Structures are given as C-alpha cells and as structure tokens.
Amino acid sequence: MSLWLGILLASAAVYSWKILGFMVPSSVLKHPTISRIANLLTVALLSALLGVQGLTGGGEIHFDARIPALGIAAILLYLRAPFVVMVAASAIAAALIRFFFGG
Amino acid sequence: MAKQSSVTSISIGVGLATGLYGISFGALSVAAGLDIWQTQVLSLLMFSGGSQFAFVGVIAAAGGAGVGTAGVGAAIISAWLLGIRNGFYAVRLAPILNRVGLGKLIPAMLTIDESTAVSTSQAEHKNQVRGFWLTGAAVFVFWNLMTLAGAILGDALGDPSKWGLDAAAAAAFLGLLWPRLRERQAVAVAAAALIIATAATPFLSAGVPVLLAGVAAVVVGLLNLFANPSADEAGAKR
Numbered sequence: 044m045s046l047w048l049g050i051l052l053a054s055a056a057v058y059s060w061k062i063l064g065f066m067v068p069s070s071v072l073k074h075p076t077i078s079r080i081a082n083l084l085t086v087a088l089l090s091a092l093l094g095v096q097g098l099t100g101g102g103e104i105h106f107d108a109r110i111p112a113l114g115i116a117a118i119l120l121y122l123r124a125p126f127v128v129m130v131a132a133s134a135i136a137a138a139l140i141r142f143f144f145g146g
Numbered sequence: 147m148a149k150q151s152s153v154t155s156i157s158i159g160v161g162l163a164t165g166l167y168g169i170s171f172g173a174l175s176v177a178a179g180l181d182i183w184q185t186q187v188l189s190l191l192m193f194s195g196g197s198q199f200a201f202v203g204v205i206a207a208a209g210g211a212g213v214g215t216a217g218v219g220a221a222i223i224s225a226w227l228l229g230i231r232n233g234f235y236a237v238r239l240a241p242i243l244n245r246v247g248l249g250k251l252i253p254a255m256l257t258i259d260e261s262t263a264v265s266t267s268q269a270e271h272k273n274q275v276r277g278f279w280l281t282g283a284a285v286f287v288f289w290n291l292m293t294l295a296g297a298i299l300g301d302a303l304g305d306p307s308k309w310g311l312d313a314a315a316a317a318a319f320l321g322l323l324w325p326r327l328r329e330r331q332a333v334a335v336a337a338a339a340l341i342i343a344t345a346a347t348p349f350l351s352a353g354v355p356v357l358l359a360g361v362a363a364v365v366v367g368l369l370n371l372f373a374n375p376s377a378d379e380a381g382a383k384r
Contacts, residue, residue: 046205049218050184053201054191056222057229061254064236065245073237080367081230082326083335084360088228089196089323090336091343091359092203097316099207099347112313113320120324125163130170133317137310 108144112137153264153273157280160260164195165288167318171198172296174315177306178202179210182297189293193286194232194258196322197225200356203315208352220353227360235262242266242274256282334372338362 071077097109116133124132168189175185180202188198201221208217236257242265243253256278265278303309327333339359346355366372 044215044218046180046184046211046213046218049205049222050180050187050201051191053197053222053225054188056226057192057194057197057232058254059226060229060231060233061236061257062250064233064257065240065250065254067237076368076370078234079370080364081234083332083363083367084227085196085231086323086326086332086335087339087359087363088200088224088356089319089326090339091356092200092224093316093319093323094340094344094359095207095347095356096203096312096319098344100312102352103348104344108310109313109316112310113316116317116320120321126167126318126321127170129321130167130314130317134310134314137313138308139310141308141310 108137108140111140153268153277154280156264157277158284160264160281161284161288164260164285165292167195168289168292169296169299170314170318171195171202171289172293172298173300173303174199174296174311174318175202175293176297176300177303177311177315178206179213180205181211182294182301185297186290186294189290192225193255193289194229195289196231197229199315199318199322200228201225203319204353204356206315216351217353220351220357224353224356227357231259232257235259238262238266239278242271243278253278253282256286258282258285260285330374331366331370331372335363335366338366 097113099105100107112133115136116129119129119132171189172185175188175198176182180188185202188201192198192201201224204221204224205213205217208214208220213221236254239253239257239262240250245253261278261282264281265274268274268277300306300311303311306312323336327336339362342362343355343359346358350358
C-alpha cells in the first residue's frame with residue numbers, strides 16, 4: 044500500500060469517530076466501561092509510541108542521547124513549559140549531547 | 147458583550163498556542179520520511195494532533211519513505227485508535243451544536259481536544275457554540291500554517307538525528323501523554339504500555355508493538371484494575 048493511500052485511509056478512519064459521535068445516541072458512548080477503555084487506550088498508545096520512539100531504533104532496543112533529552116522534557120513539563128518549548132529543548136539537548144559525546 | 151469578547155480571545159489564544167506546536171508536527175513528519183505535501187495533507191484532512199503524531203511515528207519506525215504495506219497498515223490503525231476520544235467529544239458537542247443531516251459534516255471535522263475544551267468550559271449556550279466554531283477555525287488555520295512552516299524547516303535541516311529530531315518526536319509523545327497521567331489507573335497503563343511496546347519491538351514488525359500495548363488498556367479498562375475508589379464516578383461525569 045502506498046504512503047499516500049495510507050494517509051487518505053487514516054484520515055478517513057480518524058474522521059469516522061468524529062462523525063460517529065454526532066450520529067449515535069449519546070447513551071451508547073456514555074457507558075462508564077466504554078469511556079474508561081477509550082481514555083486508557085489513548086494513554087496506552089501514546090506511552091507505547093513514547094517507548095518505541097525514545098528507546099528503540101532499527102527494530103532493536105537502543106538507549107542513546109534521547110534518554111537525557113527526555114529527562115529535560117519531563118522537567119520542563121513539570122514546570123509547565125509550553126509544548127513547543129519543551130519539544131525544541133529536547134531536540135537541542137539531544138543534538139548537543141551527540142555533538143560533544145557522539146552516539 | 148464582555149463575555150463574547152472573552153470567548154473570542156480565548157479561542158484565538160488557544161488557536162495560536164496549538165498552532166505553534168504544528169511546527170513540531172511538520173518538522174517531525176518530514177524527519178519521519180513523509181514529504182511536505184503528505185505532511186500538509188495530514189494536517190488538512192486528519193486534523194487531530196495525537197493521531198497525526200502516531201501516524202508519522204509508526205511510519206518512521208517502519209522504514210520512513212520506503213515503508214511497506216504492513217507498516218502503513220499499522221500506522222493507519224494506530225492513528226484510528228488514537229482518534230477514538232474525538233468520538234466522545236462529538237457526543238458532548240452534538241446537543242450543544244444541534245446540527246442535522248449534512249450540517250454535521252463540518253463540525254465533525256473541527257471536533258478536537260481544543261474546540262471541545264473551550265466550548266464545554268463556557269457557561270452560556272451562545273458562548274459554547276461560539277467557542278466551538280472560533281476555536282475549531284483558529285486551530286485549523288494556525289495548525290495548518292505552522293505545519294507548513296515546520297515541514298519546510300524540517301526539510302531544510304536534513305539529517306533528523308543530527309538535530310535531535312528523533313528525541314523531539316519522543317518528547318512530543320511525552321507531552322501529549324503528560325496531562326493524562328493524573329489517575330493511578332492511567333499511570334499503571336502507561337507504564338505497562340511503554341514496557342510492552344519497547345520489549346516487543348525486536349520481535350514484531352514495526353507498529354505492531356504499539357497496537358499490542360493497546361491491548362493492555364482494554365484489559366485494564368474492562369476489569370477496572372488499579373482504579374482509585376472515586377475514579378468511576380469521575381469517569382461517569384466526564
């Protein structure tokens with residue numbers, strides 16, 4: 044499947060939830076178990092992506108400059124820094140660590 | 147009148163702040179192997195930050211520009227599952243906006259975290275409707291403009307890891323996750339998902355470890371494990 048087709052299908056798939064929510068009776072999605080699973084699914088997928096993006100590379104577990112960069116990101120999040128500042132700071136941290144220490 | 151202008155300024159403020167992190171999406175998407183057009187179309191058509199970051203994250207893990215069908219499939223499913231919360235937002239917005247038939251198509255497009263948050267935080271119905279449309283429109287405009295700026299910037303930077311863009315992508319997921327870690331149950335699921343996806347990466351094709359971690363959420367949610375005593379009530383009220 045080409046990347047372009049994937050982009051269109053994924054966009055339609057994401058839209059499907061939005062339009063579904065406007066069409067179904069609200070009682071269906073207000074069930075506590077369903078809303079709990081939806082919330083936790085969001086948490087699980089984001090955390091899994093954090094693990095894959097931060098701790099793996101080339102299909103292997105791989106620890107490098109991303110870990111201290113994530114530590115800085117966590118400190119900035121704790122200090123309530125804006126999202127874009129936190130992301131930029133972590134990029135700069137990783138770039139500097141690589142420049143001075145390699146890896 | 148004062149109330150109205152405050153909704154307007156909140157909406158534009160939220161639109162600008164959210165739009166700004168469109169820069170990170172644009173740059174990271176190009177670093178993941180998508181071209182500028184593909185990146186822009188994601189912001190125009192998918193228009194849901196979490197799903198967009200997930201899509202390009204899985205594409206990057208699965209080989210970038212030369213990604214195979216399995217990788218694209220996993221990226222689609224990841225984006226789709228991350229979009230589920232928008233369905234719940236739509237359920238809350240439907241009675242506020244009160245649209246019928248084809249009139250639901252555009253508000254559905256603008257149903258995202260920010261437009262829902264601004265709308266539902268207003269007391270008066272008139273401001274709820276106004277907050278939804280203004281915030282949705284402001285975020286749409288700024289998010290797309292900043293995506294383009296970020297994509298051009300990312301394209302100019304070249305080698306993503308030299309500039310720490312791989313770390314920035316991980317930080318973006320941490321930033322999206324952070325405000326959702328208030329309850330013990332969410333923290334337990336996040337820890338389990340991180341370990342499962344990371345540990346499974348050497349053994350499964352790219353993207354699948356992320357979906358496997360989603361199973362942990364379904365199991366914990368179904369059995370309501372690790373819940374605080376009051377978590378159920380809070381969940382039902384939301």
